Amino acid sequence: MKASQFLISTLKEAPADAEVVSHKLMMRAGMIKKLGAGIYSYMPMGLRVVRKVEAIVREEMNRAGAVELAMPVIQPAELWQETGRFEAMGPELLRIKDRHERDYVVQPTSEEVVTDIARQEIKSYKQLPKNFYQIQTKFRDERRPRFGLMRGREFTMKDAYSFDRDQDAAKLSYQVMAKAYRKIFDRFGLVYRAVAADSGAIGGDLSEEFQVIAATGEDAIVYCPGSDYAANMEKAEALAPQSPRAAATQALEKVSTPGMSTCVDVANYLKLPIENSLKTLVVATDERDDKGEIVKSRVWLLLIRGDRSMNEVKVGKIPGLAGFRFATLTEIDEHFGCEPGYLGPVGLKKPLSVVVDREVAVMSDWICGANVADYHLSGVNWGRDLPEPDVIADLRNVVEGDLSPDGKGALAIERGIEIGHVFYLGTKYSRAMNATFLDVNGKPQFMEMGCYGIGITRLPAAAIEQNHDERGIIWPDALAPFTVVLCPISPDRFPDVKAAADKLYAELMEAGVDVILDDRNERPGAMFADWELIGVPHRVTLGDRGLKEGMVEYQHRRDAAATSVPVAEVLGLIQARLKA
Amino acid sequence: MKASQFLISTLKEAPADAEVVSHKLMMRAGMIKKLGAGIYSYMPMGLRVVRKVEAIVREEMNRAGAVELAMPVIQPAELWQETGRFEAMGPELLRIKDRHERDYVVQPTSEEVVTDIARQEIKSYKQLPKNFYQIQTKFRDERRPRFGLMRGREFTMKDAYSFDRDQDAAKLSYQVMAKAYRKIFDRFGLVYRAVAADSGAIGGDLSEEFQVIAATGEDAIVYCPGSDYAANMEKAEALAPQSPRAAATQALEKVSTPGMSTCVDVANYLKLPIENSLKTLVVATDERDDKGEIVKSRVWLLLIRGDRSMNEVKVGKIPGLAGFRFATLTEIDEHFGCEPGYLGPVGLKKPLSVVVDREVAVMSDWICGANVADYHLSGVNWGRDLPEPDVIADLRNVVEGDLSPDGKGALAIERGIEIGHVFYLGTKYSRAMNATFLDVNGKPQFMEMGCYGIGITRLPAAAIEQNHDERGIIWPDALAPFTVVLCPISPDRFPDVKAAADKLYAELMEAGVDVILDDRNERPGAMFADWELIGVPHRVTLGDRGLKEGMVEYQHRRDAAATSVPVAEVLGLIQARLKA
Incomplete structure (x- = not known):
């Protein structure tokens, strides 16, 4: 991509209503544009990040055996009335009437529709297990939308739903998803924890949140540095004190x-x-x-x-x-x-x-x-x-220093942003909607279900909360809108700079590197400030003086200073860094 | 993909409400599932087709210099009130109130939002031209939704909007899009015509519809077999008769x-x-x-x-x-x-x-x-x-045999399905929303706009109307949910069949061919009927007898019979046919 053909639109100041750093930086970097409360357009720079998130999620979901479909954004109320959620859900559920005064909802999730599909499609245990997922627009009419993409009203979610013949099989499907999620978040290059979460009325341990660690996170995460124990605050168990009760020493x-x-x-x-x-x-x-x-x-x-x-x-x-x-x-x-x-x-x-x-x-x-x-x-x-x-x-929230429930040391607490959730649903929806299959004995059984979400458009915001500095965003390679930016200095004055930049650009494009050439003829200061704000991880600067000796400057977004590199070695250097 | 991991769900009979062949076949082939009037889920088989449409459209839009963004599905009414469309549009515009009783619409198109973005982002003629596009969910509350994806309520459209400094530049942007559209529809492998369409109050010739030719099409297309003249019925000019008026011979x-x-x-x-x-x-x-x-x-x-x-x-x-x-x-x-x-x-x-x-x-x-x-x-x-x-x-509709307006022969008429439209908008929206830029003299000017749509989810239906027979769909290679299907005969009884199928599957996958292996152990008749209904263009059948001599059967969906091919030559054969 060449910058002149793209839309680069940075701001010096964030709008007044941007409270958290990810919201501020996404607005300043021209990644999103507010259209209404909790409703944003994804601008070209931001959409590239979202598409990268989608691609990795899709690849790993497919690899884990899930099958993609797409359920409507606007759904008739009937199915929601079957489960009672049409009435039970509060004003977060956006309800619509069409021209014939029939009731619809804008999907906040899709349990009803997917269960309806399953009860029509799945007749026999032979067709199980099945896991259907979609990457689709959702809407939740939050009372107080804020923090940009962190708590928006319209957003994109990947929601997957597994269907199984019995609890053991459902647990296996759950584990497959939990494993896929780890792979997904590993690929994003984020520091995260999978933490045990409350599984509601169903009980058991089959509910985990995937939390991106960030000081600004809304959620408190409890973990044990000496083991792999991690849970959210709601779930983390406070053990009984180990020492017995001391004898009374005082009078009432x-x-x-x-x-x-x-x-x-x-x-x-x-x-x-x-x-x-x-x-x-x-x-x-x-x-x-x-x-x-x-x-x-x-x-x-x-x-x-x-x-x-x-x-x-x-x-x-x-x-x-x-x-x-x-x-x-x-x-x-x-x-x-x-x-x-x-x-x-x-x-x-x-x-x-x-x-x-x-x-x-x-x-x-x-x-x-x-x-x-x-x-x-x-x-x-x-x-x-x-x-x-x-x-x-156990009635209380744990605190730092409490004994870990697994007995392997003291608990610590950090902050996180929930970007994914895997959840064993049991037969809650299949019972409500009579979604049955015939088992090996030809008897109808309710399908065992699980649901698995990833906040596709929330994820970039969480990544920024974790990866930024005073100059702007620092994207992990996998999420960056562009992996590499080429910054030629005064190409209008120095034809050799322009020629070298064009040549390197062609070379990187040819090698499949996601590169943008900044051909806007901006002054170096403004150009660097833009790319540091936008957070492209790898920058190559081409100047007349260096090029006379065949050298360019390479700087990673996290590096304090640039390194001189022979122009012929740039591709190799970047490929090596991307593999690392 | 292996069939056992996918969802193959064919029906013998189409539902009673399916009137047109594309609707019937998409329902029978398990590509879509009706959720409500004009509202469909895209099932895994159908979604693969939609994703292929999206990918080609995206690639050619990017190549033509358009920049992708994504505007919200649910849009605040304010911008729609600025252009007057909130009131002027009929009940096709789905209107919503949120929890605070504020007005919103579900986007049927996005002229208002994109013009709002342009007036914020584009300050100077130096930033022009710009062309923004999105591939997004749209909703039109049709009075009588029907014909499946042909006239649904929720659908996916690619909508692009160009912004230019003057009419000449706008006409150039229009031509770039018209050219990109030809490339897109050529790549889809469809027989289509770009026909001149009415450009409304603006005048001029800058409005063309892209019509997929099909006997069942809703639109009459006028064309001249002896030239490249083509127009829709609304637009096609009826010339004055060439012979002068004959003298009166009768008395009143x-x-x-x-x-x-x-x-x-x-x-x-x-x-x-x-x-x-x-x-x-x-x-x-x-x-x-x-x-x-x-x-x-x-x-x-x-x-x-x-x-x-x-x-x-x-x-x-x-x-x-x-x-x-x-x-x-x-x-x-x-x-x-x-x-x-x-x-x-x-x-x-x-x-x-x-x-x-x-x-x-x-x-x-x-x-x-x-x-x-x-x-x-x-x-x-x-x-x-x-x-x-x-x-x-000129007050009348043309008829077959009328002289072509370009004088190059007689007009013919055929039926078509509109799948794309390129349209020069002029300053209609930029005036209504005061979207100006500073020209070379520093004076504010209204941006000249064009809009360009492709019915992403309508296109598969149009392709089917054009490409089917009594057995089912016949997909062009570029649109097929899978390009090749491997049909092993009784692999459970013949280990060599299973082994050969697995080997060929691996070989095709490795070569990047979009292949599905039917490992369901269906009887040959049922298996063939499924794939003929689904319309996968290339089928390779592996049987025990043939394999003993190293042979398999290849049959294109349009072929009357299968051809014996050495198993070692299958990949080469398919690659050659895909290139052709």
């Missing part, structure tokens, strides 16, 4: 804590370590009748250490606590006879279900609210001041 | 034609040739005020020969007749004092504007209505019985 005491309603305030005020304090969380669950009316509610007391944070996913998985909510002030008053801020498990007005975090179960001499405004209890001990805990569970 | 006579209100009936009844009769068409034009209220109407009389049909596009281009409508009965009575069926230009009650077809202007001794119910006039002659015509124009 009611202490005045005027106006001190947080654990931190109380600990500071009492000059006691926060690790000795207890956080009291009051939640409730509702039983509903067929019409969805609440017929009975139950109040629960959850206890975690004062410096910990509750993990809502873990709490929701405790038997009886699925779909829990925070308790109302009335419910709290009914059980504690006190306002929030001074609640505790000792001396309740009315008994309730108590669930105690693993860590809390081994605490002694602790502090908690006295169920009287402006008072706390100190020196509280299980068994002596209140009954031993009934239900002990 | 008022004849009784009871109940005979059509030209055919009258000519038959009077035993006179229909070529002597005249069709009287009464139309009207309205002048409106600023509020759109009609302030004045004008009635026009159009005269064409009795066996001709009116060409509405031509009529609309006559000065004063833009936006014409048919006259009301009141208007007709006011001017003729008679009901339709017996109208004529002689003895009008109230004068009106008369426009006479070129052919009619040279007729003598003709028949027309007498402006009295149940009566006609015969032996009517210009100059003698009524004044010579004022305005003479």
